Every structure is written in structure tokens, then in C-alpha cells.
Amino acid sequence: MGEIAKGVLGGAWTLLAGWILPTALNLGIFFFAIAPSLRRAGPIAELWPATTAGTMLLLLAGSLLLGLVLSALQNPLYRILEGYLLWPAAAYTHGCGRNRRAKADLQDRLMFLRLERRQQAGRSPLPVAAAADLLRLQANRRISRAARKDRRRTDTQRALLGEKLARFPIADSQITPTRLGNAIRRFEEYGHNRYRLDSQVLWNELTGTAPEQVRRQVDLARAGADFFVALLVGHVALIVSAAVALASAHAHKPALLTTIAVVVGLIPLWYRSAVTATDEWAAAVQALVNLGRKPLAEAFGLRLPPTLDAERTMWALVTRLARRPYHERTAELDPYRGTSPQP
Known part of the structure; x- marks a missing residue:
């Protein structure tokens, strides 16, 4: 019973912090800044509470109800903000191209600083390939302008450039048209990039077998991003309602x-905060994949092979089994079954 209660309370906390609390904040703004202009309208005047206690009860009930509705709609809301849903093809293509250029510029800026530092150290001449890269970057006006500012940055500030770069997916083919989409896509591709374990396809199996503390960390980390997404969506609704009230x-x-x-x-501000909040979410998902692989393999009746290359082959076959109809090639999983895998 104790474990069940902890699970229920944990789920309630993430729902409360991620969706109900920001909804209450948005409703509070609506009640005190927008509602006075609408209270005398016909249908609203009839339904509006006559006492302060009734108003507070309406605020509480509305926060709970709308928070639950937003939580139920979180997948389409995230898909819109990530750039997957309701985006015209031209806007999607333009956004992806812009973010690819932004990623490439960050890579070039960090490479320029690194090569310039090696050149200034003077311990040994740069290799031919590195010297050619330095000349190419020096000839790039955009990178040169950014480098003048980057040179004045402290080591901590330069590390922030690395954090920005880390919020992009590794593969350029995975780039999305929005910063939030890229920040989320980077950890969605983590399992596949490292182990060929597609965490999106095997998410329920992975979370069902991973250690409880790791699963809990993922839920708590996502609640931070949910909070800012709910605030952002509520603010859009506030703008619309205020325009109607005018x-x-x-x-x-x-x-x-x-x-x-x-x-x-x-x-x-809330959008940037949501992007930043994905850093903790990404770290939690990374831990989920790293620590959840072994219990997931055991749940499938498999044993992790001794080499990483063989493990990547195994997870690619498991992902194929979960994603596609059965194919005879899936029988290649047989050597990994039992107690002594011999790939």
C-alpha cells in the first residue's frame, strides 16, 4: 500500500506542479485583470458568483478542471510548439534550415576558439587539416564577427555556447523548426544514437522495467518543462480573452x-525557460536509457552481449521487432536469448 500511495502522490505532484499551478496563475490574471470588463456581459453576469468566497471557489475549480484538460492535451500542445503539428510546409522547411545554420555556426564558433587557443599556445604547429579549418573560419565574416565577442567571454560563458550546441540533435536530419523541438529531439534520439535502442518505440517497456528512482527523476524533470509550456499556452488564451474584452x-x-x-x-521568457528546463529532462532520460537497458533486456528474455557493437545490433533487432511486422530476419535475436548469448 505504501508503494501505491507513493506512486499516486508522485503522479499527483507532477500534475499539480506541471499543469494545475500554472493554470491557476493564468486564471488569477484573468479574474483580476480581464474578468472585470466581462462580468457585466449577459451570460457571464448571470453565472458570476456574487461573493468573494464563491469567486475563489470558482478559481479553484477552474484551475483543477483546466489543468486536467491541458494535461490531457499535452501531446498536441507539445507537437505544435515542437513544429510537428499545424505548421505550413514552407514555415517548417524555413525553420529547419534556420536551425541547421544556427547549429553549424555554434560548431564553427567553438572550433574557432579551440583552434585559436591551440595556435596561441604555440607548443606545436597546427596539423594541416586544423590549419585549413582555421583559415576557413577566419575568412567567414559571420564567424569572425562572433569571434570578436567570444574572445571577451570567460571560460564559463564559453561553456554556455557548448550548452546551446548540446540542445541540438546530433544528426542534422533530426533538426526541427523550433528550439524547443530540437531541445526535446536531442534526448529522444539519445538511445538510438548510442545503443540503437529507440526509446520512443520502447518507451513503455523501458519505463516499466527501469529502476523506480530513475523513472521518478524523468517525471519530475518533465514537470519543469510542463510548467512553462502551460504558462505559455495560458498566456495566449489571456491575450485572446483580453482582445475580446476590449x-x-x-x-x-x-x-x-x-x-x-x-x-x-x-x-x-516562458518559451526560453521551457527550452532551458529540458536540460534536466534530457539528463533524466539519458539516465533512464543508460540504467534501464539491462533490466529491459532481461524483461525481453535477453542478455546484454559483451561488446558494444553486438549490443547495438541486438537493440536494433528488438526495435525492429517492436516497430514492424515480424520478419524472418528478426530470428537473428535467437543468439541473444537465454543465459549465454553468442552473437
């Missing part, structure tokens, strides 16, 4: 315009 005969225009301006200014 057309009301009893509109408090200064308050509404101020609310719109503040909320519009906060949206980029």
Missing part, C-alpha cells in the same frame, strides 16, 4: 492593454 461596452481599456503588453512580453 470590444465590450464596459471594458477597462488601460488595464486590458497593460495586461496584453505584459503577457506578450512574458511569452518569450
Whole structure:
């Protein structure tokens, strides 16, 4: 019973922190800044509570209900913000191209700093290939302009460039049109890149067999990103409702315009915060893949082979088995079954 209670409370906490709390904050802004302009409208005037206690009860009930609705809609909400859903083809292509250039520029900037530091150290001449890369980067005006600022950065500030680069997928083919999409895609491809274990295909199996603490870390880390996504979505709804309220005969225009301006200014902040919050989420998923491989293999009746190359072959076959209809090639998993795999 204790374990069941801990699981229920853990799930309730992530729901509360990730979706209900930001919904309550957005509803609070609506009640105090926008609702006064709408309270005298026909249907709203009839339904609006007459007492302060009734208003607070409505705020609480609305937060719970809307928070649950947003939680149920989290997959399409994330897909829109990641660039997978409702994006025109031209916008999708343009966004992917822009992010590929941004990733390449970060790689070039870090390479330029590294090669320049090696050249200045003067311990030994640069290899021919490295010297050619340095000349190429020096001839690139965009990289040269960025390098003038990068030279003034401290080592800690330069490390932040590495963090930005780490928020991109390793493979350019996995680039998405948005920063949030790239920040999430980087850990979605982690298992496949390292072990050929597709964590997206085997997610339920992986989370069902991984150590409980690791699963808990993934849930808690995702709650941070959920919080900012819920705030962002709620702010969009606030802007729409404030624009509607401006057309009301009893509109408090200064308050509404101020609310719109503040909320519009906060949206980029919440978006950047959501992108940054994926760092902890990525670390948790990485731990889930690294530590969950062995129990997952045992749950499949398999044993991890002694070499990494053989393990990558094994997980590629397991992923194929889960993703596609059975094919005779899947029988290549047989050597990995039992107690003594011999790939």
C-alpha cells in the first residue's frame, strides 16, 4: 500500500506542479485583470458568483478542471510548439534550415576558439587539416564577427555556447523548426544514437522495467518543462480573452492593454525557460536509457552481449521487432536469448 500511495502522490505532484499551478496563475490574471470588463456581459453576469468566497471557489475549480484538460492535451500542445503539428510546409522547411545554420555556426564558433587557443599556445604547429579549418573560419565574416565577442567571454560563458550546441540533435536530419523541438529531439534520439535502442518505440517497456528512482527523476524533470509550456499556452488564451474584452461596452481599456503588453512580453521568457528546463529532462532520460537497458533486456528474455557493437545490433533487432511486422530476419535475436548469448 505504501508503494501505491507513493506512486499516486508522485503522479499527483507532477500534475499539480506541471499543469494545475500554472493554470491557476493564468486564471488569477484573468479574474483580476480581464474578468472585470466581462462580468457585466449577459451570460457571464448571470453565472458570476456574487461573493468573494464563491469567486475563489470558482478559481479553484477552474484551475483543477483546466489543468486536467491541458494535461490531457499535452501531446498536441507539445507537437505544435515542437513544429510537428499545424505548421505550413514552407514555415517548417524555413525553420529547419534556420536551425541547421544556427547549429553549424555554434560548431564553427567553438572550433574557432579551440583552434585559436591551440595556435596561441604555440607548443606545436597546427596539423594541416586544423590549419585549413582555421583559415576557413577566419575568412567567414559571420564567424569572425562572433569571434570578436567570444574572445571577451570567460571560460564559463564559453561553456554556455557548448550548452546551446548540446540542445541540438546530433544528426542534422533530426533538426526541427523550433528550439524547443530540437531541445526535446536531442534526448529522444539519445538511445538510438548510442545503443540503437529507440526509446520512443520502447518507451513503455523501458519505463516499466527501469529502476523506480530513475523513472521518478524523468517525471519530475518533465514537470519543469510542463510548467512553462502551460504558462505559455495560458498566456495566449489571456491575450485572446483580453482582445475580446476590449470590444465590450464596459471594458477597462488601460488595464486590458497593460495586461496584453505584459503577457506578450512574458511569452518569450516562458518559451526560453521551457527550452532551458529540458536540460534536466534530457539528463533524466539519458539516465533512464543508460540504467534501464539491462533490466529491459532481461524483461525481453535477453542478455546484454559483451561488446558494444553486438549490443547495438541486438537493440536494433528488438526495435525492429517492436516497430514492424515480424520478419524472418528478426530470428537473428535467437543468439541473444537465454543465459549465454553468442552473437
